[in-house]
Amino acid sequence: MLPKPQIVNLPVYQPGKPIEEVKRELGLDEVIKLASNENPYGCSPRVRAAIEHELSQISLYPDGSAAELTAALADHLGVSREQIIFGCGSDEIIALIARAFLLPGDETIMADQTFSVYKSNADIEGAVSIEVPLKNGAHDLETMLSHVSTRTKIIWICNPNNPTGTIVSKSELISFLDRVPGQALVVLDEAYAEFVTDASYQEGIALLDKYPNLVVLKTFSKIYGLASLRIGYGVGQIGVIKLINQVREPFNTTRIAQAAAKAALADQEFVNDCRTKNSRGIDYLFSQFQRLNLAYFPAHGNFIMVDVKRPAVEMFQSLLTLGIIVRAGFSKYPNYIRVSVGTDEQNQKFITALEQVLGE
Numbered sequence: 001m002l003p004k005p006q007i008v009n010l011p012v013y014q015p016g017k018p019i020e021e022v023k024r025e026l027g028l029d030e031v032i033k034l035a036s037n038e039n040p041y042g043c044s045p046r047v048r049a050a051i052e053h054e055l056s057q058i059s060l061y062p063d064g065s066a067a068e069l070t071a072a073l074a075d076h077l078g079v080s081r082e083q084i085i086f087g088c089g090s091d092e093i094i095a096l097i098a099r100a101f102l103l104p105g106d107e108t109i110m111a112d113q114t115f116s117v118y119k120s121n122a123d124i125e126g127a128v129s130i131e132v133p134l135k136n137g138a139h140d141l142e143t144m145l146s147h148v149s150t151r152t153k154i155i156w157i158c159n160p161n162n163p164t165g166t167i168v169s170k171s172e173l174i175s176f177l178d179r180v181p182g183q184a185l186v187v188l189d190e191a192y193a194e195f196v197t198d199a200s201y202q203e204g205i206a207l208l209d210k211y212p213n214l215v216v217l218k219t220f221s222k223i224y225g226l227a228s229l230r231i232g233y234g235v236g237q238i239g240v241i242k243l244i245n246q247v248r249e250p251f252n253t254t255r256i257a258q259a260a261a262k263a264a265l266a267d268q269e270f271v272n273d274c275r276t277k278n279s280r281g282i283d284y285l286f287s288q289f290q291r292l293n294l295a296y297f298p299a300h301g302n303f304i305m306v307d308v309k310r311p312a313v314e315m316f317q318s319l320l321t322l323g324i325i326v327r328a329g330f331s332k333y334p335n336y337i338r339v340s341v342g343t344d345e346q347n348q349k350f351i352t353a354l355e356q357v358l359g360e
């Protein structure tokens with residue numbers, strides 16, 4: 001067998017540990033997962049009815065173009081239907097963009113500590129990734145720009161950034177987009193945009209008319225609480241979206257996911273409520289970290305990176321034995337854990353456990 005040489009040593013993605021596995025391994029009854037930035041409030045109650053209604057149709061292929069959902073989303077976003085593409089999570093859109101644009105040897109630029117899926121897909125295509133160090137946990141757009149050349153095909157900006165939670169401001173973003181040459185695609189991953197309350201934040205969709213080389217990624221997995229159903233989307237100018245559509249598999253999103261996403265989209269009250277609760281959770285966790293003298297990055301999504309002043313993998317293990325799953329193993333930040341913002345009760349239990357481990 002002769003696989004593509006660039007994939008031979010690729011790591012298999014390590015997801016947050018599943019709750020069931022931790023319960024089984026450690027014999028725990030209660031386990032709180034704050035590891036994958038899932039919505040602790042579930043999803044809109046309207047989703048259940050939409051899924052139940054769809055159950056009578058499951059022997060039929062889905063609408064590959066997701067026409068109904070596309071129409072609803074186009075309306076919601078104020079863009080045209082041809083500007084939207086759906087994927088099996090926005091993860092798939094990332095893969096499709098890499099597949100559509102990257103040739104072996106092409107260059108692609110990203111932060112050195114960001115969502116790992118950009119680099120793994122660039123690797124699969126044989127592209128060269130230029131990883132630019134974060135500055136105080138935030139994208140260093142000026143240095144990223146300095147690496148742009150005629151070989152640059154894609155620049156990835158995760159805003160808010162996973163795992164640090166930092167944002168690039170409107171002025172930084174616009175100044176950057178103004179200077180990126182038109183032949184380089186800028187992918188703005190806004191998986192957590194709906195959580196942001198900071199006034200300096202600019203969502204990319206409003207900029208699409210001005211920048212034809214911009215694609216914005218969003219998902220139903222985070223604030224909408226549909227992570228298990230795997231549905232996300234990309235928005236860009238018609239020509240770019242058409243190219244990405246050309247490499248999409250015909251039936252890449254399911255009937256159930258499409259129906260659920262449409263119902264979830266119609267319930268913006270749920271979204272607003274989650275944003276408010278998340279923002280209260282962030283305030284609570286920040287205040288607790290201050291009390292415990294722990295440094296953290298200014299978080300704008302539904303997760304926080306905090307310096308636990310010891311190897312994060314050890315902290316991960318200690319918290320695990322207390323029934324709390326967080327995320328560790330960020331190569332550039334060996335003493336930081338990433339914790340998702342949970343419900344008030346989950347957040348309090350996390351802080352109690354953290355304090356216990358820190359005192360040991």
Ligand SMILES: *Cc1c(COP(=O)(O)O)cnc(C)c1O
Binds near residue numbers: 161162218219
């Ligand atoms: C969670 C996440 C996604 C995508 O999730 P899907 O479930 O595949 O839609 C994309 N980007 C970032 C930065 C994320 O954290």
